Each structure stands twice: as C-alpha cells, then as structure tokens.
Amino acid sequence: MSRITLKDLSKFLSLSTSTISRALLNDKNINAETQKRVLEAAEKLGYRPNTTALSLKYGQTKNIGLVVPEMITPFSSKVLQGIQNILYPLGYRVIITQSDENPLIERKNLQLLEEFNVDGIIINLCHETYNEDVYKEIMDRGIPLVFFDRIPSKTLEVSKVVVDDNIKASLVVEHLINTGRKRIVHIMGPSTIRNAVEREMGYKRILKKHNIFDPELIIKTDGMMFEAGEHAAKHLLDRKIEFDSIFAFSDTLAIGAMNYLLEKGIKIPEQVAVASFSGTELATIVHPKLTSVQQPLVKMGEAAADLMLEKIKDISAPNQTIVMDTELIYRASTFN
Amino acid sequence: MSRITLKDLSKFLSLSTSTISRALLNDKNINAETQKRVLEAAEKLGYRPNTTALSLKYGQTKNIGLVVPEMITPFSSKVLQGIQNILYPLGYRVIITQSDENPLIERKNLQLLEEFNVDGIIINLCHETYNEDVYKEIMDRGIPLVFFDRIPSKTLEVSKVVVDDNIKASLVVEHLINTGRKRIVHIMGPSTIRNAVEREMGYKRILKKHNIFDPELIIKTDGMMFEAGEHAAKHLLDRKIEFDSIFAFSDTLAIGAMNYLLEKGIKIPEQVAVASFSGTELATIVHPKLTSVQQPLVKMGEAAADLMLEKIKDISAPNQTIVMDTELIYRASTFN
C-alpha cells in the first residue's frame, strides 16, 4: 500500500490537493515554480499514486483476465509474454487462470475473473461450445472478450486471433509426402476444438488429392497432453496399423507419441517421421528435433491485447479476426 | 465493471445504502424480512460488489505480485498453481512477471509491481545479490516479500520456501556411484544462485568421500536454459574430458546436454547416465526419461502463499523458512 498521499503532500506544502494533483499530472494550469516544488516534495516523500483510487474514479480496474487451457507447455507463456508487452506499460495488470483443459474449470475461471472486476478477458478456450452461454453473458454485461488460438463456434461472433490451420496442416502433409512418406498418420485433437477439425481437413484434403487417404490413419485423442499422444502411438502399434510418418495436432501430442515409439525401439525419423503444429520450444528440446508449424505466439498475444484495448476504448467496436502468419520449420524428425 | 451498485438497489427498494450494505454483509442489525428483499433484488438485478471500492476502503488492493525467472519450463507454472490454489479463493489476484533470468528485468518487474500497488510480492529470484537493495526497499515500505526456490544471500533475512539442495544433490551422486559410475560430471548453475552452490557442495562432498573428485568435471554454465546445457556438453566433448555420467543443476540443463550428446551419437544411459534436479514434466517428456529430484512445486507455491498471508495479516510476523521434502525419482536415464 502506498503510504503517502496527495493529502500528505498538500499539508507538507500548504497547497490544496487539487494543485498537487495538477502539478503531478502536468496540467497546463499550474505555475512552473509550484510544479517544481510539488515534484520535488513528491520525490522526496516517495509519493506513489494510489491506483485503486484512480480505478474507482474512472470506473476501470485496469485488470485484464487471461484464461488458458494449461501452462505446462510454453505455449501460453509465450502468448502471455506478448500480452504483457502491450498491457503492462499501459498500467494494465494481467491475471492468469488455468483451465486444465477442463471446460468446467474454465467456467469457474471466467466467473472468478468477473468477480475480480476485470475490464476484459482474453481467452484460449478448451471446448468449442460448452461455455458459450457464459461467453455471451460476459459480453452482454459489457465486458469485452477476445479469443486466440482456439475460438468458439461460428454462432458466436467475437474478436479473435487465429492462424490458418487448414492450409498450414496441408503444407506439413505435403512435406511428408515430398520426403517419400505414404502412410501418414494424423493424431487429431478432440473435435470439440475447432483447430483440430481444421487441421484434420487440411490433412485429409492432401491425402485425398494424392489418393492415399485411409480413415484408419486418423487417431482422434481424448486429451491434449503427452499421455494422449502416447496412447495414440500405442493404439497404432497395438492394432498393427502400418505407417511411416505422423502428423500430430500439437507438439505435445507429437512428443507423447514419439517417446512411445522410441521406447518401442522404433527409429525416428528412419522408420517413422514426425511432424506437428505449435512452434513452442518443446519442438527443439526433444531428440530428434521436431518439424513443426511455428506460430508467432508472442505476436499473437500482442495482437490479442491490441484487440482488447480497442474493445475497452469502444465496446461497440466491430469484431475483428486477425489471422497470423505461421512458418513451417523443417527439423530432424522428418529427414533421414 | 459492475453495472449496478448499492445506490441502484437503494433506489429500487427505497432503502438507504447502509441498510442494503448491512443486508448483503449479513449484519446483525437487519430485519430478516428486509434482508430477504435485498438479497432477492440483488440477485434479480445482478448486483456484484465493486472490489475497487472495497480496496480503497480497506487500504488493500488484494493484488499479489509474482516474479519468476522464466515460464518456458513448467517449474513456475506449477508453483503458480499452488499460489493460486490458496490465494484465488480468498479473493486475491495474482499478477505474474517474468524476468527472463535477467536481474535488470527482475528489477523492473519489482518496480512495476509496486506501481501496481500489490499487497505483497512472491519471488523466485535470478541473482542472489544484484537486487538486494530493491528487496530491502520494498520491505521497508511495508510490502511483504516472500522468496521461494532461489533465495537471497544470508545478509537479508526473509521468509522463504526452499528444499534441501545439498543433501538431495548428494543422494543423486550416490545413486550414480551405486550404479557404477566413476567419472561424474556436474553441470553447475551460475554461482550467483545459491542453490547452484549448495548442489555443487553436495556433489563435491560425495565425490571426495569416494576419492573420485576431479575439478575438471565441474562445468559451470553461464545461463540456465537449454543452450547452456548444450554448451556444457560441447565443452566436455571438445576438451575430450572423459566421463560416464552427468549430474545437472536442473532438468533444463540436463536436457540441453543430453540432446547434444544424443546428436553426437552418444548413447544414454549406456555410455553416459544423466540425472538432474527439479522435478517438472520436462524430466518425463524426453527420451530416455530423466532421473531427477522431484520438488513438490505446487506445495511450494501453497507454502509461499501461506507465508504471504501471514505477513499480510501482520507485517511484523517473524520470518520463516520452510524446507520442503523432495523425492529422488529413478528413471531410465541412469539405468542400463
């Protein structure tokens, strides 16, 4: 808590609090001499403005909530970094909540953030439709909501930051084909996540184009974490499904699968090439390093924060969709 | 922002705001009938208390700052989880800042949090002494500071949550010796981090006890991230230093080193066993999985939050040091 207040300065200098305030705010109606005295006294006594008073005055808490599915992988941290880059210098605090990939927890988090009186919420959701009612309620109450990465179903019009999942997924698959792979597995995320469906569409389109599509090669996972990837790999081996490569929905799933294969003595990339989507550090801290679609996560955070600022300035600003550019990074996991 | 206020309810029910307030706070001086009416109206109109007004009233922002070195690894996220477990239900917001292992950024973060008027700061520092002056200043201003994991030098008495680095490091080394390793490298963190020194001491003590200590086997890194581990491994190979195992300061350094060795075709654990310290998911998502000292990160966060609450309740509460139990988890990276 700030100890010393305008009132203290006012007493100290025998000036009214409004004069002090004006001096501090660099108002035009202030004597240069007076201002200097005030500034010096403020410095000397260690005055720090009370943000709470300002919040009350202006009706803005300067708190922005962030809801993410998890923070085990660096994905959200990177986006957070971008959000902070924009919001911290402007005096906004960012309050993070983790949903643990559970829509129920996400729901609680949203309610918690509302209780925290945030000015807006930036969210990467964990289920396309489950909490749609809450999203709506929140927006109806005049609290702007900005989505990134995983967005709600099309029935809800919102501001959002996304990547072109479909096209980039197809590029990954093309790459696998170009390097001679024919039995390309897709480890697909839950279909309650729009991106999973989009990436699958990209995958399917290319395989069909090349006439090598086989529905058996699509493994839909239940979860999103490493074990889900392991299960997918186990499933493939247990069923003796023949495959020479994997395109996974995310680095996380890819790594889970990769480690299972390595444990079973399968050589990567010699026997099975692995590629994925995300672009976190995870792709480069495993061996072999993963070919992956790199998303500009920090920039995505910055974009989301910008959208949020726009909405805060004018709640009726039109919803925008920002599509970020991604880059397919080729690494050892897909080359012999 | 909450739309509807006590005043609105007051008008709506033709009652004074004080009565409304009393009803909502379940005060004894309130007619049961009146209270019922108020509660119903509040529900109906969707009243939500304005936390800002409360903050101003009580002189507490209910904001707690968190300063961590990085969020690329899951270490801080886990601790954050624990902190949130305790603080969120109590209405405290947690505001995170990342120092990027840079004391200068840490300094800025601390100042930022002060400007945010936090009620207290929980911190995992990135340099033992560099910002000691700021820590002191902050505490002198009556803002409680609680440290965890990496703590300041002994000249600064503070509340903190730590683990027994020295003893657990020695257990890891004993384990390596028990599995037949003789040339045990230590990849040591920067000595500006107390834990690095403690873990090195544990390492040294055991090697000396067994008469196999060789100063050449200690590689002190400059950084803390994966590349620093790689560099250490490169250094070992370049200098043709003979070794059959590695004990690394952290999972991060261990993984960096491991991947470099794997790239050079060195077999793990057959040729080189690897063990580390941390206990994040990182240890289990690489191949082979890492033997590592598992720290109870969520619990550490909870303990730090508890210490913080104590300090908030009574700023003059005595400083406490909580030492958490850790567990050495044996995994494939140290077994043939």
Place this chain on the structure above:
DNA sequence: GTGAAAGCGCTAACAC
C-alpha cells in the same frame, strides 16, 4: 432496525 454522513485517494468542474 434504519438513515444520514463521513471518508478511503484521487480528479475535475466550478469558483475566484
């Protein structure tokens, strides 16, 4: 049991 009024720290409209 209820209402009026003060005050938390600050800014801004209004006097002078």
Place this chain on the structure above:
DNA sequence: GTGTTAGCGCTTTCAC
C-alpha cells in the same frame, strides 16, 4: 494559477 467541492462505491460510526 489556486482552492473548494463533489463524487467514484462501499462500509461504518453516529443518530434516531
């Protein structure tokens, strides 16, 4: 150019 005052939303004396 400076001071006075009101008010942001809430709780809490103090009256009645």
